[in-house]
Amino acid sequence: MMMRCKSSGNHLWVQLRFFCNKSSYPLHICIVGSGPAGFYTADKLMKRFGQAKVNMLERLPTPFGLVRSGVAPDHPETKVVVNQFSRVAASDRFSLIGNVSLGKDVSVEDLRKLYHVVVFAYGAESDRELGIKGEDLKGVHSAREFVWWYNGHPDGLKLTLDLERTDTAVILGQGNVALDAARILLRPTEDLMQTDIAEHALAALRRSQVRKVFLVGRRGPVQAACTAKELREILGIKGLNVFVQEADLVTSPADMEEMKLNRSHKRVYELFTKAAMKSLSESVGNEKELHFVFFRAPSAILPCDDKVHVGGVSLEKTTLQGMMDAGQIINGQQLAVGTGVFEELACG
Numbered sequence: 001m002m003m004r005c006k007s008s009g010n011h012l013w014v015q016l017r018f019f020c021n022k023s024s025y026p027l028h029i030c031i032v033g034s035g036p037a038g039f040y041t042a043d044k045l046m047k048r049f050g051q052a053k054v055n056m057l058e059r060l061p062t063p064f065g066l067v068r069s070g071v072a073p074d075h076p077e078t079k080v081v082v083n084q085f086s087r088v089a090a091s092d093r094f095s096l097i098g099n100v101s102l103g104k105d106v107s108v109e110d111l112r113k114l115y116h117v118v119v120f121a122y123g124a125e126s127d128r129e130l131g132i133k134g135e136d137l138k139g140v141h142s143a144r145e146f147v148w149w150y151n152g153h154p155d156g157l158k159l160t161l162d163l164e165r166t167d168t169a170v171i172l173g174q175g176n177v178a179l180d181a182a183r184i185l186l187r188p189t190e191d192l193m194q195t196d197i198a199e200h201a202l203a204a205l206r207r208s209q210v211r212k213v214f215l216v217g218r219r220g221p222v223q224a225a226c227t228a229k230e231l232r233e234i235l236g237i238k239g240l241n242v243f244v245q246e247a248d249l250v251t252s253p254a255d256m257e258e259m260k261l262n263r264s265h266k267r268v269y270e271l272f273t274k275a276a277m278k279s280l281s282e283s284v285g286n287e288k289e290l291h292f293v294f295f296r297a298p299s300a301i302l303p304c305d306d307k308v309h310v311g312g313v314s315l316e317k318t319t320l321q322g323m324m325d326a327g328q329i330i331n332g333q334q335l336a337v338g339t340g341v342f343e344e345l346a347c348g
Contacts, residue, residue, distance in 0.1 A: 027052040030115040032102050033122030034058040035065020039085040041119055046093055054094050055115075057106070059122075060154060061098040063089070066123070069153040072180040073197035074187065125155075130172070134301025139166075139310035139348060143177050150184055152198030163208035166348020170313050172298050174217035175225035182213045183234045186288050212289045214345060218297045218318055218336035221248060221272040222255045228267040234290065235275050241289045244276040248294040254322045254334055293345070295319065297336060302344065312346040 027049050031038045034056050042054045062068065064082050071078045089096060100106060102122075111118045127142040129135060139162065148156030169185055171178050184192070189206050217224055221244070224231075235242055249272065251259075259266035272292065296315040304311025322334035 027117070028115045029054045029117045029119065030111050031056045031119045031121050032111075033065065033120065034060075034063035034096060034098075035121065035123065036067060036081065036085075037123075038065070038119075038121035039063075039088055041121055042094060043084075043088045045117075046088070046091060052093065056094070056096045057100045057102065058096060058098045059101050063096055063098070069148055069151045069156075071151075072147075072184065073151065073195035074183070074192065076195070130298060132298055132300050134303065134310070137301055137303055137310040138308055140301055143173070143181060146181055146184075147177065150197055150201035152201070157200070161204060162348075163204055163210055165209070165309075167209050168212045168214070168347045169210050170214045170216060170345060170347040172216050172313075173225070174215050174292070176227060176230045178215055179226050179230045179234050182215055182290060183237070185210050185213050186234075186240055186290060187237055188239070212291065214291045214293050214347070216293045216296050216298065216313075216315065216345075218295070219320060219334065220255070220294045221292070222251065222258055222265055222269050223320075223334065224265075224268050224272070224294075226268060228264060228271060231268055231271050235271060237290075239287045241279060241287050242275045243279050243289060243291045244272050245292075245294070246276055248292075249273055249276060252320070254320070258333065295336070296343075297338060299342060304348075310348065312344050314342055314344050317341040317343070 029042075029045055029052055031042055031054060038056055042056060046052055046054055056063070064085060067079055067082055067085075088094060102108070102120075108118070125144075127144055134140070138160075141159070141161065145156060145159050146161070147153075149159045149161060163185075171181055184197075184201075184205070185208070189202060192202055192205065234240075249269075251269075259269060275292075293315075295318045297318050298313055299316045300314040301310055302312040302314055303309065316338045318336040319339055320334040321337050
């Protein structure tokens with residue numbers, strides 16, 4: 001059974017007491033959070049304990065967490081997992097109670113009194129700060145904010161995202177979420193129309209003046225945190241010019257050892273190599289551009305002339321250092337170390 005209700009105070013307490021009728025089920029379990037972790041936990045516990053009753057509490061009125069608000073709208077195959085979660089929710093031993101905030105509507109002590117087991121299965125909803133000057137400038141956004149914005153998360157609806165005042169965006173990071181953000185900015189809106197992207201985001205992207213996106217990474221193409229599948233997808237966007245500097249593709253013995261130890265790193269590196277060769281032979285004008293910037297670490301976010309909006313980012317050039325023992329890298333990775341040489345990259 002699934003429930004969506006506006007709950008607070010004594011009404012919620014009575015509701016939970018009703019769901020925890022100990023005469024019906026010998027084991028009462030409360031799971032806080034209705035994302036993948038919550039549903040996988042509910043599924044396993046209900047299969048392991050045949051007489052268990054599970055109540056799932058969710059801050060939002062709708063379930064599925066990151067599957068709903070984190071997965072990119074042009075990746076519907078990833079969202080198919082909600083069918084499995086819906087089968088779990090269809091059990092008469094399962095209840096979902098939405099619009100309930102832990103610490104506001106109900107306390108941990110309340111839950112301890114009502115349930116035999118309480119599982120906290122919610123994720124972090126705060127952003128990791130870089131700790132550099134200028135992070136508070138207008139136009140600087142976290143990936144969480146941007147992803148929630150284009151996925152229609154209730155907490156992302158008020159994000160002020162101005163895509164019309166600049167033609168250049170910088171994304172700090174080269175993992176899969178960074179590639180998601182770049183792909184949404186660069187993919188033709190005609191393609192995005194076929195997805196479940198939020199209407200307000202689609203409207204803003206239609207008006208967007210962003211034509212260049214720079215993906216900045218502290219290390220090199222061998223160490224890029226994205227997967228080959230995600231990288232291949234963004235490299236295949238029709239009409240997109242991709243730029244990779246040939247000098248960044250030069251490998252060291254430590255790089256070769258990394259690729260030997262991790263085949264996925266090798267596949268990613270090979271894709272970057274092909275992209276560099278293609279950009280030299282097939283680059284055309286008047287198209288959108290994706291630039292991969294390696295061996296750079298952000299040192300400051302720079303303001304534009306009005307001192308309010310972002311105008312660029314200061315980047316420190318880096319080099320890789322790895323601990324070697326008998327010709328092999330200890331822990332299988334190299335670390336980026338600043339060189340004290342800086343450059344600026346303009347953006348809006």
